[in-house]
Amino acid sequence: ESLVILISGQGSNMRALLDAKLPVKRITVISNNPAAAGLEIARSRNITTHVIDHRLYSDRTTFDAALTEIIEACQPSLVALAGFMRILGDNFVNRYQKRLINIHPSLLPAFSGLNTHARALQEGVRIHGCTVHFVTPQLDHGPIIIQAAVPVLTGDTPETLGARVLQQEHLIYPQAVRWFLEGRITVAHGRVLVQSATH
Ligand code: GRF
Numbered sequence: 001e002s003l004v005i006l007i008s009g010q011g012s013n014m015r016a017l018l019d020a021k022l023p024v025k026r027i028t029v030i031s032n033n034p035a036a037a038g039l040e041i042a043r044s045r046n047i048t049t050h051v052i053d054h055r056l057y058s059d060r061t062t063f064d065a066a067l068t069e070i071i072e073a074c075q076p077s078l079v080a081l082a083g084f085m086r087i088l089g090d091n092f093v094n095r096y097q098k099r100l101i102n103i104h105p106s107l108l109p110a111f112s113g114l115n116t117h118a119r120a121l122q123e124g125v126r127i128h129g130c131t132v133h134f135v136t137p138q139l140d141h142g143p144i145i146i147q148a149a150v151p152v153l154t155g156d157t158p159e160t161l162g163a164r165v166l167q168q169e170h171l172i173y174p175q176a177v178r179w180f181l182e183g184r185i186t187v188a189h190g191r192v193l194v195q196s197a198t199h
Contacts, residue, residue, distance in 0.1 A: 001181060002026045004076040006067075006084040011038015012166060013082035013103055013173050018045055020174035023181050028074045030067065032086050054086060064092040071096075078180055081135065082173070090137045098187070100135040101180070103173050105165050107131060107147055112140035117158040117165065128152050128161060130169045132176040134187065143192045145176045145185060 001024045005014045014029060015038070029042040032054040042049045050070050057063035063086070071079060081102040093100065106116040108131040120128045129149040134142035148168035152161060179185050184195040 001077045002028070002074050003177070003181070004028050004030060004071050004074050004079045006079065006081050007031045007036050007038040008033045008085040009036055009038065009083050011036060011041050011083060013169055014038050015041050016170035016174055017080065017082065017177060018042070018047065020178065022174065022177055024077070026074070028076075030070060032063070032067075032084070038083070060087075060089050061091075064089045068092060068095065078177065080173070080177060087139065088135070093135055093137050097134065097136060099180075101132055101145065101176065102135050102140075102142075103169050104131045104133065104140050105162065105169065107149060108133060108140055108144060115158075117162045120152065121156060121158060121161060126152055128165060130165050130172060132172055134192070143187050143190055145179070145192050145194070146172045148172045 003022065003024045005017060005027065007014050007029060008031060018027065027047050029038065029047050029049045031039055031049070031051050034051045034053050039049050039051070052063065052067050052070060054063050057066060077099060079096050079100045106120065107129040111119050127149050129147055131147045132145045134145065136142040148171060150164045150168055179194055186193045
């Protein structure tokens with residue numbers, strides 16, 4: 001079993017996955033950003049890292065092809081996007097769909113896209129949260145695996161709300177990856193079914 005984690009920045013979700021003692025033989029971390037702080041976290045844990053600097057590629061297709069080449073070499077059971085800030089093309093998504101997941105900082109389908117916490121505050125919602133979902137060609141709209149909700153509190157800023165959501169991300173992402181690696185996730189009619197634990 002091999003897990004590939006794609007990051008672009010701080011890598012706190014990647015760290016939560018690395019600390020979760022997942023049932024996987026090998027983990028590889030790949031970043032499109034050579035300065036991603038998450039790369040240091042991975043290296044300090046002796047995790048293999050690769051950088052595919054998107055600025056060196058003329059277009060999305062060639063970037064996705066270079067990324068695919070590295071990922072294919074890992075023969076991944078699962079590819080987990082964790083704070084990965086590039087939009088992946090349909091060819092890439094179709095190649096890895098059913099074993100390509102993402103964590104999004106909102107209760108999808110609400111607030112797909114960027115700046116989710118500021119938008120949630122702007123809308124005055126009382127409940128916000130995060131979602132782990134399968135990645136499909138339609139951005140932030142794949143079958144939902146697990147969600148967590150947090151209250152929006154008086155005086156919240158995008159930062160305070162975001163920090164509360166991030167705490168929950170670090171709980172639900174390892175849970176979703178563990179379920180997947182245990183083979184307990186199936187998708188029927190676009191909806192995820194998680195089999196109960198087989199004792
Ligand atoms: C965070 O906003 C998180 O909600 C989203 O990506 C951003 C960075 O995450 N998933 P990470 O700390 O790099 O995992």
